Amino acid sequence: MSPGQVQPEYRQRVLPPRVSTLWWLGKGTYFAFILRELSCVFVAWFVAYLLLLVRAVSQGDASYQEFLAWSATTPILLLNLVSFLFLIFHTVTFFDAAPRAMVMKVGRNRVPGRVVLAGHYAGWAAASAIVCWLLLGA
């Protein structure tokens, strides 16, 4: 190269990364993750369903009976069944993350993850028991 000549800029021709739109089908764990994300839609549906129930109850007996009849139709039954399964999945995967996010110590010792997990399940069981008692016992 003669003096004064400028070295041309060196550009590496790299191969850019690409992600397929179907990446979530590539692996069972990716698919499970997408299902968990999807489960949020069903969580939202149960919130809406609960609000509809509250509204029906607040509007008197006829409205409540109408709500019950609507809830007993096949499409709503199916939707609620699928939503229930997704909610269980959502809860279990959420609880699985809890021991890793919550680092608790008693004195100098870390509380084992399975104890944190058991605490979550115990809370769930207690809340379910209260609901059952309200519905069936009270």
Added chain:
Amino acid sequence: MADRIKLQVARYRPEREAEATFDEYEVPCPKDWVVLDGLNHVKDRIDGTLAYRWSCRMGVCGSCGMMVNGEPKLTCATFLADYAPGPIRVEPLRNFPVVRDLIVDIGDFMRKLVTVRPWIVREEEKPLSAGEYLQTPEQMDDYKQYSMCINCMLCYAACPVYGLDPLFIGPAAIALAQRYNLDSRDEGAAERHRVLSEHEGIWGCTFVGECTRVCPKHVDPAGAIQRYKLTAAVETVKAFFMPRGA
């Protein structure tokens, strides 16, 4: 057991190819050979132009990460015999630009890593005469797991969030930030918080969890991120009810 196995190795020669292709090589398959031994055999005996990185051959340097049959692996710790009768597909780590053959450019990670200040930050250094910064074994246990990271980038290759959003700071950088945040000698948590609590920091993570599954050093970056999310949420609530200077 088969005494030879086929390797299908991704090749990218930027001076003459616009896309990656695959070359197939047959290599010996003794039970103590790892994928890296197979690649070294190719390089030494069959095709000296094959380019890949490695150094320690003992799972310490973190430079030999590649996709082995679609999974991010340290090739020095992945036995050929486990894939018999083959073939074994060896590709460069996913989610990174490929420079040549099996070599990826990890510059993006290196630039992000420094933003979390992965070193001990002190507001004021003690004078040497004051002696060492002492630490109890329990204090060391708080961060030791995160200090095992060897920057192998397997977690980035496994993380679909990083693949889809290249601005995401990524699993290892967050785990390494936690390594220092949890160190009793460090005082840099507030500085790191600014970077980590951005959208491209911890909140970019949707907890797929693959980073933890592929990590060869059991660092649990997914756990580090969820743990920091909880810390950040508590800090936000605290700042709301107890604003500084109020």
